[in-house]
Amino acid sequence: xxxxxIVSLLFSAIRLTTPMLLAALGGLYSERSGVINIALxxxxxxxxxxxxxxxxxxxxxxxxxAAAILAGALVAxxxxxxxxxxxxxxxxxxxxxxxxxxxxxxxxxxAFFESTGATPQLPKGQLIPMxxxxxxxxxxxxxxxxxxxxxxxxRLRAVGENPEAADTAGVDVxxxxxxxxxxxxxxxxxxxxxxxxxxxxxxxxxxxxGRGFIALxxxxxxxxxxxxxxxxxxxFGFAEALSIQMQGVSQIPVQFIQLIxxxxxxxxxxxxxxxxxxxxxxxxxxxxxx
Amino acid sequence: MAxxxxxxxxxxxxxxxxxxxxxxxxxxxxxxxxxxxxxxPLATYQLLIGSAFTWPDxxxxxxxxxxPLIFTGLAVxxxxxxxxxxxxxxxxxxxxSFATAWVGITFAGLPAILLVPLCCxxxxxxGGVWGxxxxxxxxxxxxxxxxxxxxxxxxxxxxxxxxxxxxxKPPGDAxxxxxxxxxxxxxxxxxxxxxxxxxxxxxxxxxxxxxxTCVLVYLFLWRTRWGYEIxxxxxxxxxxxxxxxxxxxxxxxxxxxxxxxxxxxxxxEVLGYRYRYxxxxxxxxxxxxxxxxxxxxxxPVGVILASLLFGALLRGGLFVxxxxxxxxxxxxxxxxxxxILFVAAEAMFRDRFRGPFGRRIxxx
Numbered sequence: 096x097x098x099x100x101i102v103s104l105l106f107s108a109i110r111l112t113t114p115m116l117l118a119a120l121g122g123l124y125s126e127r128s129g130v131i132n133i134a135l136x137x138x139x140x141x142x143x144x145x146x147x148x149x150x151x152x153x154x155x156x157x158x159x160x161a162a163a164i165l166a167g168a169l170v171a172x173x174x175x176x177x178x179x180x181x182x183x184x185x186x187x188x189x190x191x192x193x194x195x196x197x198x199x200x201x202x203x204x205x206a207f208f209e210s211t212g213a214t215p216q217l218p219k220g221q222l223i224p225m226x227x228x229x230x231x232x233x234x235x236x237x238x239x240x241x242x243x244x245x246x247x248x249x250r251l252r253a254v255g256e257n258p259e260a261a262d263t264a265g266v267d268v269x270x271x272x273x274x275x276x277x278x279x280x281x282x283x284x285x286x287x288x289x290x291x292x293x294x295x296x297x298x299x300x301x302x303x304x305g306r307g308f309i310a311l312x313x314x315x316x317x318x319x320x321x322x323x324x325x326x327x328x329x330x331f332g333f334a335e336a337l338s339i340q341m342q343g344v345s346q347i348p349v350q351f352i353q354l355i356x357x358x359x360x361x362x363x364x365x366x367x368x369x370x371x372x373x374x375x376x377x378x379x380x381x382x383x384x385x
Numbered sequence: 386m387a388x389x390x391x392x393x394x395x396x397x398x399x400x401x402x403x404x405x406x407x408x409x410x411x412x413x414x415x416x417x418x419x420x421x422x423x424x425x426p427l428a429t430y431q432l433l434i435g436s437a438f439t440w441p442d443x444x445x446x447x448x449x450x451x452x453p454l455i456f457t458g459l460a461v462x463x464x465x466x467x468x469x470x471x472x473x474x475x476x477x478x479x480x481x482s483f484a485t486a487w488v489g490i491t492f493a494g495l496p497a498i499l500l501v502p503l504c505c506x507x508x509x510x511x512g513g514v515w516g517x518x519x520x521x522x523x524x525x526x527x528x529x530x531x532x533x534x535x536x537x538x539x540x541x542x543x544x545x546x547x548x549x550x551x552x553x554k555p556p557g558d559a560x561x562x563x564x565x566x567x568x569x570x571x572x573x574x575x576x577x578x579x580x581x582x583x584x585x586x587x588x589x590x591x592x593x594x595x596x597x598t599c600v601l602v603y604l605f606l607w608r609t610r611w612g613y614e615i616x617x618x619x620x621x622x623x624x625x626x627x628x629x630x631x632x633x634x635x636x637x638x639x640x641x642x643x644x645x646x647x648x649x650x651x652x653x654e655v656l657g658y659r660y661r662y663x664x665x666x667x668x669x670x671x672x673x674x675x676x677x678x679x680x681x682x683x684x685p686v687g688v689i690l691a692s693l694l695f696g697a698l699l700r701g702g703l704f705v706x707x708x709x710x711x712x713x714x715x716x717x718x719x720x721x722x723x724x725i726l727f728v729a730a731e732a733m734f735r736d737r738f739r740g741p742f743g744r745r746i747x748x749x
Contacts, residue, residue, distance in 0.1 A: 195722025
């Protein structure tokens with residue numbers, strides 16, 4: 096293989112890692128606070144659609160990105176209200192959001208743009224191909240710092256591990272969880288926005304194509320820690336880049352390379368490669384004692 | 386006696402009220418979306434529901450779409466009863482459908498009396514194994530079934546697509562599908578027996594099989610010891626274990642059974658409808674199964690009712706797509722999402738909170 100090929104493979108891997116990494120870091124905040132977020136997929140779609148639509152109308156991708164962040168946080172708030180306020184089953188609520196946002200963007204783009212589920216193509220000048228990549232990788236040390244070196248991070252982890260104790264110590268469990276869930280929505284939406292106004296130039300139906308679930312896999316693979324999660328995302332991104340570059344070239348069917356993240360996740364979950372322990376209060380609604 | 390019966394009837398009715406409220410609330414919420422895109426909600430809903438109940442096409446297709454949903458709804462419900470969320474019905478039905486077609490192709494020469502049961506067995510076994518694996522991973526290693534089943538979905542879809550593309554595709558065919566199964570593997574469409582129902586409507590014998598399966602699942606869960614142990618495990622794993630139930634075995638059993646039920650979709654799809662494996666045929670039947678089970682309160686009767694509703698929506702959605710100005714069939718997905726959200730957050734409608742399934746989740 097020539098050097099040019101290797102360099103292009105690496106760049107492609109980094110591009111493919113970016114949306115996953117953003118969503119996975121988002122998931123990290125939510126899950127470390129004790130709220131399962133399998134809605135990452137739907138949140139990405141919400142972000143991708145909002146970013147493309149608002150950029151189309153305003154001509155400014157930064158406004159589009161800001162709108163996507165807002166949309167992601169709002170949709171995540173719905174998940175938060177269901178899980179925190181009404182103590183809904185968190186997996187079921189996440190599934191509902193995923194199904195909902197498979198439908199809503201397709202319905203709206205079909206109605207606004209007279210097409211079946213795609214937004215109009217954006218001109219090259221209205222795309223932000225670099226900024227989300229930088230942001231995604233910069234957020235890894237930031238997340239590490241927030242999580243392990245700030246009071247908010249301490250509260251976040253306390254709420255996810257032992258909400259009773261955190262409550263006794265005067266932490267507002269619900270407030271921390273709401274913040275974490277909305278943060279996860281905002282980050283996943285940036286990941287989605289990168290898909291529509293960074294990597295490509297429009298929103299297409301179901302364009303996240305399971306990336307939200309791979310992000311979730313990376314989060315588990317990375318044991319809910321920022322740096323390890325990034326490494327997992329890079330591994331999965333590299334596998335995807337490899338599968339694209341090997342299309343039609345090698346004897347190995349593409350399907351098998353695409354399977355790598357899924358198989359690895361199962362192997363890790365089963366405890367064959369190290370043990371991945373979830374935050375202790377993950378999935379459990381918290382009822383304040385009076 | 387009479388009083389007793391009246392009491393249980395009232396209890397049944399009360400069970401109906403909440404799901405009905407959730408559906409109603411979803412339709413109201415959905416109508417804002419319809420208004421937002423510039424159509425009339427009333428006309429849209431009239432079209433959505435009305436087109437699903439015309440004879441013979443509306444009803445025929447509604448029942449046809451309801452068939453896979455009964456299977457996946459039962460699948461999710463059985464797992465729920467054991468305290469497990471099977472998000473993997475989609476993958477289980479794909480792998481099972483491919484296995485059904487594989488048997489139908491490989492033993493194409495067999496007569497119907499052998500080939501049909503063999504194909505059905507393939508569907509049940511393949512789905513059962515694909516559902517059983519996450520069960521074993523959970524019982525043996527504590528791997529959470531939600532994540533493993535999501536991953537197994539992707540693996541199933543990729544595997545089926547790989548075998549179709551590289552080994553079983555008719556040469557030169559642009560569509561990703563296998564060669565047809567043997568004639569002996571076809572099962573009859575209901576149009577052959579029901580006067581006025583044309584045979585072009587793909588509603589077939591597997592609809593009756595689905596109804597019979599509901600009865601069997603009911604009998605299994607509430608009239609056998611295994612069913613009791615599964616429900617006990619779901620209600621409280623600690624108490625069940627204390628009571629001498631091997632909860633690990635129940636988890637594997639429930640997941641395998643759940644997968645087998647989801648796998649029966651292959652009978653409807655391959656033996657009754659397309660007579661081959663068609664890549665990415667499922668329009669999310671496995672995920673709609675979650676909505677069906679939740680709305681049907683994880684009871685076979687509820688599953689049938691909810692399947693009929695979602696079957697009607699799938700049928701009506703096609704008409705909404707064509708005959709309204711702006712609304713597309715994606716409206717059905719939106720309604721489905723809102724219904725699940727309302728059912729999940731049912732405390733919103735109730736004074737005191739009781740966990741929807743008494744589930745405690747760990748390790749997602």
